[in-house]
Amino acid sequence: MTTIAWNPPRTQPWVIRETVCFNSLTHSFERCDLEIAGRWIIGIVPPGTSRQRIGFDGSMLVCTPGVIDVDCGGRDAGGARSVSLARCITTTGIPSLSPRATHRWPDAGETAPSDVLGIAICKPAQPLAVSRQVFPVVACQDLLSASSLLEFVSLSHVAGTRFGIRLASTPEGAGAFRERFCRSEINLLAYLQLLRESVTLFAPPRLARSDRAALAAAMCSVAVAMTPNASVDAIQREYGPQLQHGKLALSGLSGTSSGADEVRRSPKLLLPSGLDDSPAAALNRIVDAITVSAAAALKVYDTGMLRPGMKADICLFRDEPGSTSITGSRGFLMMIASRDPDSVLIEGSFARHADRRAASNSDVYSLPQAG
Structure with missing residues (x-):
């Protein structure tokens, strides 16, 4: 196989011809012409029918939507951009102090703020760009009273924004909350009728049985971090109703807080133990949980699938x-x-190339060519 260099235009539409794209609506791979203009996908048409003159042959390529990591968490906020891009992660939710909070990837020598007062979105290829705040987040362990939570919710409604609630990530934290409020975090949220559609709940991989029952009928989106001890199989058991209804987002796929071993393993955590025997519908929901459902949990509706009107991620x-x-x-x-x-x-714009450079200053892409 040989390669040729190609540089995408910035001011004119272009096309990847006769490529194979993943269709998120049918959960199937289909051959098509994929048309792009600027930051956006502008058309997906039958193979060989695009009228765009600029582009390249994609017959030897397979295109998939980028993965969305809803909640990188931790002070490293998702790890080096090169790691994220290698895992197909094109959008991340990061800790943010204010709407103007910036995020620079750790391989540039800086980290995100450690005090989490909100969630912002960031693109791995834009290390110096200002991240965009999507909604505020309150941690249950920081609450002084139930009334302070209701005040936070009221302010969010006035602002017309989604809001997030972060549950304790450890049994010790959950136990301390129960001692203070005489009930679990989810039980209190259910009592206050806060498990509603405008909420994203940042939850641990495991729940108490009573909490699972309270959450089963909830309308909120739930973001659950993937770890070596929290496989897809376990999360399906804990959050089956959310997964079935497209309300579950699997997160933490770009985290490096647990060390290099977790970094190498984390993409494989997405595979159910019985992958070959898993029903297609169950696998479809897992794909949605790292793409379209994850985007919805971030209140981001212009990424997560390949279709006209979506960003070209x-x-x-x-x-x-x-x-x-x-x-x-x-x-x-x-x-x-x-x-x-x-x-x-x-x-x-090309952010990662075949020679494994990430966020290069050059947008030249080495195209695979037969021969």
Whole structure:
């Protein structure tokens, strides 16, 4: 295989011709022409029918939507950008102190603020850009009283914004809350009728049985961090209703707080233990939990799938022999868990290239060519 260099235009529409794209509505791979203009996907048309003159042959590429990590958490706020891009992560939710809070990736020598007063979104390819606040977050362990929580909720409603509630991440923290309020965090939230659609709940991988029952009928989105001790199988048992109704977001996929071993393992945490025997519907929901459902949990509706009107956040894989023999969501999950993308487009610009440079100053992409 040989390669040629190609530089995408910034002021004109262009196309990736006859490529294979993952369709998030049908959870299937389909061959098409993928049209892009600036930061946006402007068209997905049958293969060979695009009228765009500028572009390249994508017949040897497979395109998937970028993964969304709702809650990187921790002071490292998601790890080095090169790690995030290698995992197909194109949007992250990060701790933020104010609407003007900035985030610079740790491999640039800086970290995010440690005091979490909100969630902002950041793009791994834009290390110096100001992150965009999406909603405020309150931690249950910081509450002085139930009335302080209601005051926070009231202010969020006045501002017309979604709001987040962070549950204790350890049994000790949950126990301390129960001692102060004589009930669990979820029980109090249910009593106050706060498990509503405008809420994103940042929850631990495991819940008490009574909390699972209270959460089963809730309308809120739930973001649950993936860890080596919290497999997809376990999370499906704990948060089955949320996963089934598209209200679950799997997060923490770019975290490095637990060390290098977790960094290497985390993409594989997305694979159920019985991957080959898992029903297609269950795998579809897992894919949604790291793409479209994750975007909704962040109150971001312009990314998470490949369709016109969405941002061009796209992962490009070389179409290796046999890679298309596994189709649908099973193929999507196996691809991102076992391989690095050949390149990553973030808002229409190449942020990662085949030579493994991340956020390069050059947008030149080495195109695979037969020969």
